[in-house]
Amino acid sequence: xxxxxxxxxxxxxxxxxxxxxxxxxxxxxxxxxxxxxxxxxxxxxxxxxxxxxxxxxxxxxxxxxxxxxxxxxxxxxxxxxxxxxxxxxxxxxxxxxxxxxxxxxxxxxxxxxxxxxxxxxxxxxxxxxxxxxxxxxxxxxxxxxxxxxxxxxxxxxxxxxxxxxxxxxxxxxxxxxxxxxxxxxxxxxxxxxxxxxxxxxxxxxxxxxxxxxxxxxxxxxxxxxxxxxxxxxxxxxxxxxxxxxxxxxxxxxxxxxxxxxxxxxxxxxxxxxxxxxxxxxxxxxxxxxxxxxx
Amino acid sequence: xxxxxxxxxxxxxxxxxxxxxxxxxxxxxxxxxxxxxxxxxxxxxxxxxxxxxxxxxxxxxxxxxxxxxxxxxxxxxxxxxxxxxxxxxxxxxxxxxxxxxxxxxxxxxxxxxxxxxxxxxxxxxxxxxxxxxxxxxxxxxxxxxxxxxxxxxxxxxxxxxxxxxxxxxxxxxxxxxxxxxxxxxxxxxxxxxxxxxxxxxxxxxxxxxxxxxxxxxxxxxxxxxxxxxxxxxxxxxxxxxxxxxxxxxxxxxxxxxxxxxxxxxxxxxxxxxxxxxxxxxx
Numbered sequence: 001x002x003x004x005x006x007x008x009x010x011x012x013x014x015x016x017x018x019x020x021x022x023x024x025x026x027x028x029x030x031x032x033x034x035x036x037x038x039x040x041x042x043x044x045x046x047x048x049x050x051x052x053x054x055x056x057x058x059x060x061x062x063x064x065x066x067x068x069x070x071x072x073x074x075x076x077x078x079x080x081x082x083x084x085x086x087x088x089x090x091x092x093x094x095x096x097x098x099x100x101x102x103x104x105x106x107x108x109x110x111x112x113x114x115x116x117x118x119x120x121x122x123x124x125x126x127x128x129x130x131x132x133x134x135x136x137x138x139x140x141x142x143x144x145x146x147x148x149x150x151x152x153x154x155x156x157x158x159x160x161x162x163x164x165x166x167x168x169x170x171x172x173x174x175x176x177x178x179x180x181x182x183x184x185x186x187x188x189x190x191x192x193x194x195x196x197x198x199x200x201x202x203x204x205x206x207x208x209x210x211x212x213x214x215x216x217x218x219x220x221x222x223x224x225x226x227x228x229x230x231x232x233x234x235x236x237x238x239x240x241x242x243x244x245x246x247x248x249x250x251x252x253x254x255x256x257x258x259x260x261x262x263x264x265x266x267x268x269x270x271x272x273x274x275x276x277x278x279x280x281x282x283x284x285x286x287x288x289x290x291x292x293x294x
Numbered sequence: 295x296x297x298x299x300x301x302x303x304x305x306x307x308x309x310x311x312x313x314x315x316x317x318x319x320x321x322x323x324x325x326x327x328x329x330x331x332x333x334x335x336x337x338x339x340x341x342x343x344x345x346x347x348x349x350x351x352x353x354x355x356x357x358x359x360x361x362x363x364x365x366x367x368x369x370x371x372x373x374x375x376x377x378x379x380x381x382x383x384x385x386x387x388x389x390x391x392x393x394x395x396x397x398x399x400x401x402x403x404x405x406x407x408x409x410x411x412x413x414x415x416x417x418x419x420x421x422x423x424x425x426x427x428x429x430x431x432x433x434x435x436x437x438x439x440x441x442x443x444x445x446x447x448x449x450x451x452x453x454x455x456x457x458x459x460x461x462x463x464x465x466x467x468x469x470x471x472x473x474x475x476x477x478x479x480x481x482x483x484x485x486x487x488x489x490x491x492x493x494x495x496x497x498x499x500x501x502x503x504x505x506x507x508x509x510x511x512x513x514x515x516x517x518x519x520x521x522x523x524x525x526x527x528x529x530x531x532x533x534x535x536x537x538x539x540x541x542x543x544x545x546x547x548x549x550x551x552x553x554x555x556x557x558x559x560x561x562x563x564x565x566x567x568x569x570x571x572x573x574x575x576x
Contacts, residue, residue, distance in 0.1 A: 006479055010398025013480075014406065017391035017450055024425075024447035025413050031424035085316065092312045103313060105560050106321040112559035113324070113552035114508040116526040120548050121323035124330065124541050130338065132326065132345045145341070171320060180567050200305075218571055229417030232510040236530050250419035250511070257423040258515055266423045273420055281415050285408070 035267035042261035054268040063244045064269065067252040073159065074248060075227045078166040079220055085167070086174035086219070091204070093175070094182050111172035119236040122165050126151035126237070155245035158238050162246050165237060166227050173226075174219040181215030182208070217287050221280050228276055249273055324549065331356055331546035338541060356542030365520055366547055369528035372438055373551075376524065377506040379442050384449045384502045385495065391450075392457030393483050397469075407458060414451040418511040421447075426515050440516040441524070445509065449502040456501065456569045460494030461487065497565045504559045507551075525551040 036054055038047045058064045089107065093100070110118055125132055134148030143149075152158050185208065193203045231250035234240060240247035240255060247255070249272055257266015329346075330338065337343055337350040360366050395403045395410075425444060434440040464487060472482040488495070513527045520532045529547045533540060559566075 006398050009479055010394040010403070013390035013394035013398065013483075014403075017387040017454060018406070018410075020387055020446060020450060021410065021413055024444060025416055025421065028421040028424040028428065029416065031427070032421065035424060088312060089316055092309055092316075103317055105556075106317050106324075108560055108563065109324050109552075109556055110320055112504070112556040112563070114510075114526050114555060116508075116510045116530055117548040117552050118323060120530050120544055121327050124539075124545060125323060125326055127539075127541075130341065130345075130541075135341075135345050139344075168320065168323075171316075176563060176567050177571055180564075180571055215571060222570060225415055225417065229419045231419055235510075235514070250417075253419065253423065254511075254515070258426060263423055263427065270420050270423060273417070277415060277417075277420075281412050284415070285412075288408075 032267045032271055035263050036271050038264050040263040040267075042263060050264070054264050058265055058268050058272075063247055063252060066244055067247045067249050067269070068272070070159065070162075070246060071228055071248045074163055074166055075224055077163045078170060078227050079223050081163075081167040082170045082174045082223055083216065083220060085171050086178055087216075089171070089175045090178035090182055093179060107175065108172045110169045115169055115230075115232050116236060118169065119165060119233050122161070122168075123152070123237055126161055128153055152238050153242055155242060158242060158246045162234055162237055165233050166230070169233070170223050170226060174223055177215060177219040177222075178212065181212050184215075185211055214287055214290065217283070221284050221287070225277065225280055229273060324552070327545040327549040327552075330541055331549055333542060335542065356540075356546045359540070360543045360546050360550075364533060364543065364547075365523070365528060366533075366550075368521060369523050369525045370551070372522065372528075373507055373525045376438050376441050376445070377503045380445045380449060380506050381499050381502045383442070383446045384453050385498065387446060387450045388453035388457055388498065389488065389495070390483070392454045393461050393487060395454065396458045396461035397466075398479075407455070410451045411455050414448065414455070418448070418509070422511050422515045425512070429516050435516065436518045436522055438517075438522060441506075441509075441512060444512050444516075445506055449505055452505075452569065453498045453502060456498055456565070457491070457494055459568065460491050460497075464490065497562050500558050500562045501566055504555055507555050 037049060037051060039050050039053075040047055093104065093107070124130075128150050131148065131151060133151070134143070137143045137148050138145050149157055151161050189207065189211070190203050193207050198207065229250060231248065231254060234246055234248050234251045235254070238246045240251050244252075249269055253266045253270040256262050256269060260266075332352040332354070333348060334350045334353045334355070337348065340349070343349040391410075395407045399406070429435055429440045429444075432440075432443075434443065468490070469479075469482045469486055472486045473479060477485060507525065509524075510526045513524045514531075517523055517527060520528070523532060525547075529544065529551065533544050533547060
């Protein structure tokens with residue numbers, strides 16, 4: 001090897017970053033596990049070991065069950081919408097056209113602007129009285145004035161609204177990833193398919209789709225993590241309401257652990273994110289590994 | 295010929311239609327922020343008014359209110375301050391670590407690199423409860439320094455990952471030549487590698503800064519007083535008085551805070567995407 005490796009210098013240069021990450025990621029993670037098996041509360045000075053008591057009590061709480069269901073509904077639902085829409089967008093945005101730069105910027109806005117601020121925009125669009133969507137529905141005579149639905153006030157509509165905002169936010173991210181994947185496919189492959197008489201749909205579904213699978217999985221895996229662990233959208237749109245109907249695991253952990261001072265139960269709730277995170281991490285390593293081998 | 299021509303025209307129409315439809319749907323909330331920011335209250339809050347047009351003269355009242363009667367400017371300042379410090383801390387940790395992983399470590403370095411990438415998957419919503427106690431123990435509640443301490447825990451891993459890619463792309467011969475000329479390995483890193491990696495470093499700077507402006511959970515948990523907020527928490531929490539939303543001012547604030555961040559991020563987007571798709575795209 002040309003440049004001789006220097007393990008000692010390498011370790012010295014790497015150590016600060018690794019220590020920082022261990023202290024601020026691994027440390028708190030272990031502390032969360034410790035809390036989840038204790039009776040820790042804000043203000044309590046003494047801690048007692050309580051075994052699985054916290055897990056038993058959160059499993060019995062109806063709001064935890066709703067939060068688990070919602071976390072999965074929002075994650076799976078938005079990923080389905082995101083993959084369909086971003087696949088179409090990646091196809092229509094791939095070839096250069098006039099104004100593509102501006103269109104790309106506009107399409108990317110939901111992802112690149114802070115989500116807390118985008119969500120406030122939606123809160124205004126979905127306002128109970130002045131919603132522009134309701135105004136349009138009334139103008140089209142689909143609803144009588146003052147009788148349009150309360151988008152964030154009725155449980156089912158609130159769930160649909162949160163799902164919509166999550167999808168809206170992740171479509172740009174997924175689109176650019178898929179675009180990167182499409183540009184990496186050698187141009188002669190779709191051309192050869194065209195010469196062989198394959199039409200648009202055959203080329204897309206039978207030839208390009210299989211080649212795009214690794215990159216689609218990357219988009220879905222990141223999208224899953226971003227949605228499953230997010231509390232910003234729910235916190236700003238509905239604060240978990242009405243009646244806890246849109247609560248997700250992270251927002252419930254915040255409500256119980258920080259606002260309700262019950263650190264132990266809050267830690268137990270956020271730890272229930274872990275199994276899915278582990279699965280996603282495992283799948284991600286497999287995708288990366290397969291891509292390296294081929 | 296006739297049929298193929300019309301099929302072509304049809305496809306072109308479908309193309310334009312799809313682009314228009316999706317662009318309008320995705321950008322609409324930001325268009326709505328613009329419209330709302332310049333409308334008088336009497337216009338905003340009259341249900342009979344067509345919300346898509348100005349029914350009364352446009353006004354700058356909401357902007358004036360935002361800049362003179364709220365802490366908005368202060369939040370912009372707080373966010374910039376935290377952003378700049380976190381960027382510096384991130385570079386300090388990530389630059390040497392990435393170089394070490396790219397050049398100075400063999401097989402085990404690859405494993406550490408993957409481990410570091412995986413910590414990027416550990417979300418703030420998993421760690422904020424124990425970290426809130428750590429912050430309290432350190433006496434940093436309601437202080438911007440709490441964020442400065444914690445934010446590098448997610449900016450450093452991704453930055454290491456991005457920089458590793460840049461360093462690996464530098465020809466080894468450059469450093470070898472520098473070392474033959476009498477520089478130590480560390481000297482070659484500081485005097486050779488860092489100067490020719492400015493574009494990679496700039497990418498990390500922008501990425502770190504935008505992550506800081508987009509973060510919500512830690513800022514919500516650690517900060518409490520109005521003067522100490524970041525834009526992401528100050529706007530949704532402190533621009534709302536009781537239950538009353540001042541939509542004009544709120545939308546103006548969202549717009550002003552979002553656009554610069556969006557523009558910056560957009561410029562460097564392709565490189566961030568390269569970081570997300572390592573391996574899966576050739």
